[in-house]
Amino acid sequence: MTEQSETLTNQPLRFSIPTRDARGRLVRLDEVLNEILAAHAYPPVIERTLAEALVLTALLGASLKEAGSQLTLQTQTEKGAIRLLVCDYKDGALRGYAQFDTATAAALPQDPTLLGIFGQGYLAITFDRMKPASEGGGRYQGIVPLEGETLADAAQNYFVQSEQIPTFIRVAVDHVDGRCVAGGLLVQHLPEGEEGRERLHVRLDHPEWAHIEIMSSTIAAAELADPALPLEEIVWRLFHEEKEVRIEQGDLLSKGCRCDPVHIRDVIAKFPAVDRVEMADDAGDIVVDCEFCSRRFPISLASFNN
Template sequence: MTTGAKIAWDDTVLPFQLDRSDIRGRVARLDGVLESVLKQHDYPPVIEALVAEMALLTALIGQTVKLRWKLSLQVRGSGAARLIATDYYGPTEEGEPARIRAYASYDAETLEHSADPFSQIGQGYFAILIDQGEGMQPYQGITPIAGGSLSACAETYFAQSEQIPTRFALTYGRSQQPGENEHWRAGGVMLQHMPKASPLMEQGEPDSDGLLTAASLLDDDEGENWSRANMLLDTVEEIELIGPTVTPTELLLRLFHEEDARVYDTQAIRFGCTCSEERVRQSLSIYSAKDISTMTTDEGIVEADCQFCGAHYAFDPATLGFEAEATGDGN
């Protein structure tokens, strides 16, 4: 493969459909985007792995949101990894890239650096939030932490909250090509059974934990198609998922050549943060002058840092809060 072909597929999501099985899916490759997300913070490797998996899930899931919509994934846990949050911003116009950002909060004192990353979350919940824009009610769905990975949590979410059988095959880690510096790279495939025509899907039987699974949502014929597609996906190798020597279209041909795979236009992904001085001012506008004074440093300024991109903001306290106009500043 030429270098140009490799670059063309990096930081993209390729939607596809298996016509024989009523299954849709996506192939994602993250390279520079993931590196940009992780270099904003000096996370230990165990936290980097969780953020990498979450960012890849966000790219795969977020590809379905409409223009100008925002999709957020959140994991909150009782363990050392307290919070993993990602945002996916749909393109503002057709043909433009989508944007992703991510952030993690953790307890450095209790973090086990040699442990399985997922074990550092503990008990908690996995949530998906969709913001459709001004004037629209945001959607939120929550399921408990389940399974042995963040992708398993996402599969449980879709079965439990959306009643859509879903499967992820992901890989991520530090990669190095000849002549390149070591950097983060990720790749994955997402499969989903098409929703039934009826808006009211028949409720399946939960598993022993009281949670729905893909198998409990499908009838015999659908279940056979779903099992076949999953067995084909089971044959995928990590190097095929992460690339860069196998393009997504070559991967789909290798995995699903008998399933009549149909591909659609790719969606480019970029790292992007929406923080700004105006947004910080707006977030502080709910506070009184007394509240603002408690946030003021000994140097006489109010400081704020963006958790996602690390941008630093400094303000004159007289210009902040809902009493700012009373200062004569005019803001």
């Protein structure tokens, strides 16, 4: 592996270390992240938490190789500042939003705990793979408590508890020249060097993974969120002493809100006419709100008579 000058932003970088039975992904979000955040006027704490969730979604979604597959990350909480957080990834398209209690969010300290942000709650991660069930396709969901100092800690617990894969995850969020920049690193151990084999994570003889985990933990938050630092350079700094490190660029990410007036009208058209009348406001419009892009779509009741 050699150093490269190009800085990958909004494009995941995959890497693998064959001699250590390890693989990983890096991502840094800049323009795409700010497009998503611009649709809402989030308080700083909520914005930072959603940015972290979007990085996690990009890291996890980058593992999906089949067209049409989707990764959804969602929190289920009680009494915290954030009442609902949803992010998803599909074919390189990323979207997300957070519903929050304004008063509770305003009372949070500058650096709140995960418990303070969410209260008691759970993190749900759902994979929808577009391939036959016999090949690992279909829907799979894992749910774990929102525990740890960060969302990244909770996601790391998900892999240990639900997937039984030793995993290291770090995410950093910063502001550079007035815009939000966030980056993340995910590294995993692959027993026997292959996917699909028995995962003996409870064994105590994982010297290769212990080494990779120690090297991964040397990553600094400033490195992950530095838009001027190429992702290849981060891999080089962490693992340049390894015999072989393979890298591969992932799909370019984009803002992925999928709301469309034509699609929305087609969905509403499936309802009985009497139900559509009840949905309409005094102006004769059925108004649909998109939480992801914070837009309203008025669909005229009269248009269904055409």
